[in-house]
Amino acid sequence: MKPKVTIEDIARLAGVSKATVSRVLNERSNVKAETRERVLRVMQEQGFVPSLAAAGLAGGRSRLVGVLTPPFTQPTVPEILRGVAEAIEHTDYEIVLYSTNAGQSPTTIVNRILALGLTSCLLVIQPGPLTPRLLQLASQGLPVVVIDDQGPPPELPSVGIDNRVSAYQATMHLIRLGYRRIAHLQGPAEFRCAQERYQGYRQALDDAGLPFDPALVFNGTFETASGRACAVALATLPLAERPEAIFIANDQMAFGFLSAAEALGLRIPQDLAVVGFDDIPLSAHVRPTLTTIKQPFYEMGRNAVELLLSLLHGPAMQPVAGAEDGYQPPIRIQLPTRLVIRESCGALTLHRRQEQEHSLSDE
Amino acid sequence: MKPKVTIEDIARLAGVSKATVSRVLNERSNVKAETRERVLRVMQEQGFVPSLAAAGLAGGRSRLVGVLTPPFTQPTVPEILRGVAEAIEHTDYEIVLYSTNAGQSPTTIVNRILALGLTSCLLVIQPGPLTPRLLQLASQGLPVVVIDDQGPPPELPSVGIDNRVSAYQATMHLIRLGYRRIAHLQGPAEFRCAQERYQGYRQALDDAGLPFDPALVFNGTFETASGRACAVALATLPLAERPEAIFIANDQMAFGFLSAAEALGLRIPQDLAVVGFDDIPLSAHVRPTLTTIKQPFYEMGRNAVELLLSLLHGPAMQPVAGAEDGYQPPIRIQLPTRLVIRESCGALTLHRRQEQEHSLSDE
DNA sequence: CCTTGACATGAAAACGGTTTCATATTATGC
DNA sequence: GCATAATATGAAACCGTTTTCATGTCAAGG
The missing domain is CATH 1.10.260.40 (lambda repressor-like DNA-binding domains)
Incomplete structure (x- = not known):
């Protein structure tokens, strides 16, 4: 050596x-x-x-960014991480990775991160509510940036999308295609994004003057199985009460929905149009291909790193004139989403939908 | 603070x-x-x-495992990383992640890793040949474990599969299904695994007493596009010379092949059976679903970590009695693969294949 | 009872940088 | 040409551990 x-x-x-x-x-x-x-x-x-170790020790700061992520196999994660890795690469910093494998207390991990004594800041990729411990640390001065979701009030600097507006777009797309009875499969209530997507759905219905039917809102878990369950629930509905379309709060559930629908003999989009949310890689490959809201995961990763580093290099943000009371609401970077139109919404096979309308009006 | x-x-x-x-x-x-x-x-x-920083400085060693990976969006990577992360979690070690984004010199990254002075060992996920710099470092005593592929002689401890045997199984599966003219789309020659898979293919042909036709071996790049190109090349072949089946050296190329085949009006598996290699997540979802060799990526990640740590905790391997010359060939952990039978090979639709044989013999 | 280890503990020197404070050097102003 | 400020550099303290070496204590052996 x-x-x-x-x-x-x-x-x-x-x-x-x-x-x-x-x-x-x-x-x-x-x-x-x-x-x-x-x-x-x-x-x-x-x-x-x-030696970064020595420099970190002596200087009291460090060149390591702790990144807290859900398991890599969660389909949104790799793309985010790619953005993070690429952004970090242009800096002097390195990534220390903490993957939260299911069934492990998040607090344990957060503590472990601190144990390093190396990581001077934290990038948290976390759909779902933040742990109290994390908030505590952040309030103690640890620079933290959260990607994606947020607990009720946005307490930490974050990068994400406008879930409400995006869900509105998705639903409005279905409405424009002529569907009137539109169902919604929502995510678990503890996810802020699930609530917001639901609100967007409601808003679109309202704005279009469509009645809201609580019977058409199903509760899901963001997992495939609950998509399947929803399809089954739908199929058992009396024909007259069935929706013509459904907005599903994430693609993962949409996959379950599609596969169950196929098994149940429900044709998508002829019998029922589907729009998802996320646009994960599989979405372009399931049958039928899934119309969905594309989240810019890669860009989210990049932006999160930039935000974090800007936080780190001193709070260079000038206080807004006139609001000099010293309180700065945490920054939130909101990136644009895009509706990706594929087969499942029926937009590409309008003629068929017209047939369908006929048969429906016959009932 | x-x-x-x-x-x-x-x-x-x-x-x-x-x-x-x-x-x-x-x-x-x-x-x-x-x-x-x-x-x-x-x-x-x-x-x-x-403080890990202080401990590392003082102790001369560190609790950080450097992990060098291809971009996360390469489909085999997340699963491997999940294994790595999970294995690491049970130890005192942490992961420092270096993602090699395309178009960046691997040597640059390796140097950067060392710059840390924190990382005491390295886990390299690298399909394809190793860089000289890496070999140099390893020979200087840096503990390194490689996942997946290896340069010509296996010079470093590694974790992987038996490509030759797996390819043999894949090809033999086609042979057993009754196909006689079997093509192969191989990976780039600089990948050792590509060569080995080719050898397995040849061996299976030989063992079955089937003639080898060089015209049925196509060169690919392991990327989707070359799968498409191969399908086109096949389609332009005179009918009599067309193969009945093809073994494609990775799933990524198989996807390209399938989509191009569909566009060309080539029915899979009726007109041509396809077997891939890797079993990445998409493979179960393309149409037709892909019969392929499943690589145990998750387990590879876990095993690599264990191997690396065992290397680190002192070369506790007793020299084999009688071979006390001190030279230890690097360890290689070889994990078993499994043939996953889906639609693309035609095994699930044998009756159709029989029809096909009829029509072929009519020619 | 005294020697000899084995064992438990402490003092201090690394480890490889950063930072503070003092000093030496140079440039500036009058 | 000299006082003064600005700039460049060095010496040494420090960051939070590990590790070596010395010391102190205690039990066993003769």
């Missing part, structure tokens, strides 16, 4: 002190150009790489 | 020296049970978490 070359070696070889080498390393301005030059050259020659 | 409680505080409160506290922390045996008890209690009370 090669003996590590340290700042001291560089100092000796360049004929300066450790302090000066450190200054060069940290790009301090008060080093004579000539000296800096010499030091840099020696570092180059020696293949010197400063 | 709360002032961090250090080992010194604990020492003072417990009425012992820093050294003793350190011993307790590291579970050294030579501490009186009573003392240990007291120290532990104080640590508990104070919510003490030792």
Whole structure:
């Protein structure tokens, strides 16, 4: 094992002190150009790489960003992480990854993160409510940025989308296609995004002057199984009460819905149009392909990193004039979503839908 | 920001020296049970978490495992990473993640990893050849474990599968189904696994007494596009020369093949049976669903971590008696694969294949 | 009862940087 | 040409651990 070359070696070889080498390393301005030059050259020659551990210890700060994620197999995660990784790469920072495997207390992990004593900030990818411990830490000054969902009031800086507006778009798309009775399969109530998507759905119905029928709102868990359950529930409805379309709060549930619908002999979109939410990779490949709201996961990752680093490099945000009471509501970066039209909503097979309308009006 | 409680505080409160506290922390045996008890209690009370940075600096080693991965969006990666994350979680170690985004020199990243000075070992997920820099580091004593592929001679400890045998199984499956003219779309030659899969294919042909036709071997890149290209190439073949089945060296290419085949009016599996390799999540969802070799990605991740840590905790492997020359060939953990039979190979629709044989023999 | 280890503990020196404070050097103003 | 400020550098303290070495204590052996 090669003996590590340290700042001291560089100092000796360049004929300066450790302090000066450190200054060069940290790009301090008060080093004579000539000296800096010499030091840099020696570092180059020696293949010197400063120890982040030592720097972190001495400087009290660190170059490590803790990233807390759900399991990678959750389909939205890889794309987010790709954005995170790519953004980090352009900086001096590194990623320390904490994956919350199901069945593990989030608090345990958060504590573990701190145990590092290395991680100076935290990027949390968490659909669903935040743990109290996390909020506590954030309030103690730990820079934290959350991707995606948020507990009731947005208490932490975050990056996400406008769930309400997006759900509105999705529902409105169905309405424009001529569907009148539109159901909704919603996510669990503890997810803020589930509530917002529900609100968007309601709003669209209202704005279109369509009646709201509570019997058409189903409770889901954001998991595939609850999509299947919903399809079954729908199929057992008397024909006259069946909806013509359904807005499902995430793609995962939509998959379950589609597969159960197929098994039940329900044709999508002829018998029932479906719109999902997320646009995860599979959505373009299920049959029928899923019309859905595309979340910009990659961009969310990138933006989260940028936000986090800007927080870290000092609160450079100028207080808004006139609101100088010192309180800054946490920043939220809201990225645009997009409706991706595929087969499941029937937009691509309008003629068939017209047939369907006929047969329905015959009843 | 709360002032961090250090080992010194604990020492003072417990009425012992820093050294003793350190011993307790590291579970050294030579501490009186009573003392240990007291120290532990104080640590508990104070919510003490030792600084990994300091420990790493002082101890010369570190509790960080560097993980070098391809982009997360490469479909095999999330599952591997899940295994890695889960295995790590049961240890004191943490993951520092380095994602190699396309178009970035691997050497740059490897250097960056070392720059950390934190990472004491490396887990490399790399299909394709290893960079010289990596080999150099490994030979300098850095513990490295590679997942999946390997450069020509297996120079580093690794975890993977037996590509040759798996490809043999895949091809033999087609043979058993009665296909005689079996094509192969292979991966790029610089991938060892591509070569091995090719060999397995050849071997199966040989063992079955089937003639090998070089015209039926196509060159691919492991990417979707080359699957499409292959389908086109096949379709332009004179009818009499067309294969009845094809073994495609990875699922990604198989997807391209399937979609192009559909566009070309080639029915799968009736006109042509397809077997892939990998069993990534999409494989169960494309139409027709893909018969393929399942790689145990999750287990590969877990095993790689275990191997790496065993390497780290001292070369505890007893030299084999009689081979005491000191040279230890690097360990390779080879996990079993499994053939997953779905629609694309035609096994599920045998009757149709029989029809097909009829029509073929009519020609 | 005294020696010899074994065992438990403490003091202090690393580890590789950053940072503060003092000092040496140079530039500036009069 | 000299006082003064600005700039460049060095010495040493410090960050929170681990580790080595020395010391103190206690039980066993002679």
